[in-house]
Amino acid sequence: DTGVSQNPRHKITKRGQNVTFRCDPISEHNRLYWYRQTLGQGPEFLTYFQNEAQLEKSRLLSDRFSAERPKGSFSTLEIQRTEQGDSAMYLCASSLAVGAGNEKLFFGSGTQLSVL
């Protein structure tokens, strides 16, 4: 078990292009989260999955953003028609949720997106 893995580590793209990030959670973890972090700020929640079901989406997640978790394993986050304001670190986290949800989250190293 190597922890939460995110690819790519860095992505530079031109405004208007589409980008896709991948997250591989810790094996057996049933919950997977996506967060976005800008410089000098704490991470902001975007969305989360329990197994393959997407249970919650933040209002930050405009219709240009879509996330999937097919088969309840890895997840992808796609941003269509990127804008300069999308430049941020995109963090993925996973957890094993049992009972009332008092679980600890484990974060990946993130994907740093720069939109030129």
Add this chain to the structure above:
Amino acid sequence: KQEVTQIPAALSVPEGENLVLNCSFTDSAIYNLQWFRQDPGKGLTSLLLIQSSQREQTSGRLNASLDKSSGRSTLYIAASQPGDSATYLCAVRPENQGGKLIFGQGTELSVKP
């Protein structure tokens, strides 16, 4: 709406000092509070998790306390070392709001040799 605030935003101390980082939150209806460490350009590493029924947690030179009724938590670092230099983030897990964490903006700590 839950809001989390961390004070100070940045802190610089000489090596060996004991220090306290502060975190406050506006809604006491939380499942737990976590403290994370983040190195520049990296992801988050969980340091301590305090459940709502607990008052404190300790790990090595770190001690975190939680006063849920007053909406406050502190992270105490004993005998600071240059390797402790990083950004420290606290996050609360609100009740009945799914699985998300609400983060503060972090305290950037620099420990000078």
